[in-house]
Amino acid sequence: MEYFADQKGDVNSSGQSVPLRVRWRGLAAGLGLAVLAIVTALPMQAAIRFDLFIGYDSIVPQGAWFPATFEIFNDGQPFNAKLEISAGKFGHSQTRTMMVELPKGTTKRFTIPIHTSATYRPLWTARLLDEKDRVRAETESAPVRRLVGSGLPLAAAVSRTPPTLPELKNRASDAQPIIARLQPLLVPDNPLVLDGLDTIYLASERVLELKQPQVTALMAWLHGGGHLIVSVEQLNHLTGPGDWLRQVLPMDLTTMKSVASHEALQSWVTGKQRFDGRPYNFSGTVRSGRAVSTGSGKNPFEKLETDGAFDQAALQVASGTLRDGEVLVGPEDAPLVVTARRGRGQVTLLTFAPELEPFKTWKNAPFFWAKMTDLPPEILTDQNAANNFFNTYSGRSLDGVFGAMIDSKQVRKLPVGWLLLLLLAYLAVIGPIDQYWLKKINRQMLTWITFPAYVAFFSLLIYFIGYKLRAGESEWNELHVVDIIPIAGRTDAGDMRGRTFASIYSPVNARYNVSSDQPFATLRGEVMGNEVNAAESSRANVEQNGNSFNGTLTVPVWTSQLFISDWLRQNPPPIAVTQVSSDRIKVENRLDTPLQSVRLVVGEQVLELGDVPAKGDKVFSRKDARKTGLSQFVNLHANNFNTAIESRQRAFGGNERGRIENIPDAVAASCFISLLNTANNPYNNFATPPGFDLLPLTQGGDAVLLAWVPGYSPIKSMNKFSPRRSQKDTLLRVAVTLKN
DSSP states (O other): OHHHHHTTOOBOTTSOBOOHHHHHHHHHHHHHHHHHHHHHHSOOOOOEEEEEEETBTTEEETTEEEEEEEEEEEOSSOEEEEEEEEEOTTOOOOEEEEEEEEOTTEEEEEEEEEEEOOSSOOOEEEEEEOTTOOEEEEEEOOOOSEEEOTTSOOEEEESSSOOOOOOOTTOOGGGSOOEEEOOGGGSOSOGGGGTTOSEEEEEGGGGGGOOHHHHHHHHHHHHTTOEEEEEOSOGGGGSGGGHHHHHHSSEEEEEEEEESOOTHHHHHHHSSBOTTSOBOOOEEEEEOSSOEEEEESOOTTTTOOOOHHHHHSOEEEEEEEEOSSEEEESOTTSOSEEEEEETTEEEEEESSOTTSTTGGGOTTHHHHHHHHTTOOTHHHHOHHHHHHHHOSOOOEETHHHHHHHHSOTTOOOOOHHHHHHHHHHHHHIIIIIHHHHHHHTTOGGGHHHHHHHHHHHHHHHHHHHHHHHHOOOOEEEEEEEEEEEEOTTOSSOEEEEEEEEEEEEESSSEEEEEEOOSSEEEEEEOEEEOSSOEEEOSEEEEEEETTEEEEEEEEOTTEEEEEEEEEEEEEOOSEEEEEOSSSEEEEEEOSSSOEEEEEEEETTEEEEEEEEOTTOEEEEETTTSEEEEHHHHHHHHHTTHHHHHHHHTOSSSOSGGGOOOOHHHHHHHHTTGGGGOOSSOGGGSEEOOTTTOOHHHHHTTOEEEEEEEETOOSSOOOBOSOOSEEEEEEEEEEEEOOOO
16 A cells, blocks of 8 residues: 555645656656757758759760769858769779868859760769768769760750750660750850860850850860850840850851741751761761761761741841851851851851741751761661760770880789799699608608798799889879960960870889869879770879869889870960961971971871971971871871780780880871771770860861970979989870961
């Protein structure tokens, strides 16, 4: 009874007993309110919106730089963030970082250059860390919609809606040609990440939404070899903030008028003229500099039927005065399409608005855009050609070729024969020899001592052999391939688009710091692997510093690693080329170093011009120069490229097969490497970065001057350490338009 009486609890103010469970319930409620008050008093960690946009509208080009665009909204306290992005599962690439200030209540948008040579659709993982390396947000990129092989042109549109391309028969929906849509806010301000695009269509109504850094990047991309298509909807789009575009166009536009007759569009679409005015090659071998195919002999456009509704509707057209360039479509006094060269690129003016009627619903509009974006016509008629172009494996990377040129000669390999001999000696010693002499002295039990001794001896022997073959001094070698692109109307400056191949040999396990002071620069590792799994073989942490970088390279002991930096800057041109007469050209050398092995590639011929002294000039006669066929030249000096790549990927073998000794000739041959590619065996072809292969320039009628400058670097070296050995060389490339 006493026990149960105790469970009744206390007595309330009226003298009644309060049950114990009621008392505990009140205490729990009070405690809960206290905890709630404390929690609400503490500062809450606000949510962070962390968005990642890969490529151009989730379309990724293979073997080229493209943007990874981030949009971050911080709704909490400000902090200094470290952004980190790397390839996701099964990916192989450098880890890239960027330091970002995130004030409270602000949205920040920025871009990091990304490069991939994967043959599958990769994923990327991004993390946002605070000052204490705590992960504040993490995200994974959305699945890539398309991975475009380096042989297929890629176009993007800055417009209300992107144009459509013809639908291919017998192909899945995710293997159809497509034009990516670029929102004006997501247009990169770094020209290097536009490398993956061959064509950009810009509607005039979107011009006013572009900022000056975006315009600068767009112009650098155009002069470097891009194709910019501009349509005009209203003339006021080309005034004020859009005045920069008016200066780029090949016409001075003054009025808008309605044109009843525009059958010239149908005639051009069904004809044999390309977007640049040259005729199509519908038969024989077609080489684009990025891919090769065999023409089907058919014009897939010639049988396109006319659209009566389109022909009868009036078309609003901008008119004015031609400034330069040529009329591609329409009469001279009222052109519909005008095209002009801008540096190595091309600007095409559409004097009408494709997003308005009647062009908007013209049934042949997809074929118009197919020709404008240089879609290979073979894929419209030939299933095998379509398969080749849509194959994401377009050939071996040229990285291994340049690695074989500048690799340290301190590194030697053990020939396979000696390796087998060493293995046989090891097996003989631990087997019959050990058994024989132990049996002879009648001490078989000593094998428990002799066997570990043999292992230790051969381990030391292998280490000693490796030391003798591979030990050396730290070494840093650079090879620059630089395109000099004049700017119209300026002699004091030109665009210099460079690719720096840097090889570092390390005698110890070490990390090496590198940095670039160029306005635009990127860094990646050597692409190695087979046709199924191409990946960067080296490891590095690359910190994006504005549009340039700082990096830390990890190099294992006794190995040599190759790194590639793409960069762009404006500088006074180091050389100038002018045509004195139809037969003679003048080469001016403004450097303190002589130019050697100067060559002029004209059409199918290589003209050997000789040397040009430092701070001097020289006039050459094209008729008197020694001539070699271009195909013969490339075959002679690039015939061992595949062998060099295969040898670099082997740990053992002869040294001579993995090296390229005649570097000036080999680099010159690599500039036209697509001449070695065939349509029959793509696995022995070479894939080049956009703009590296110069064959499209010579096919278009330009001449190319190549000048070798030994011991010269056009930029400050990016290595921030002191190697014991070092070498630097440069190949300068200038495109020239010659008049007969």
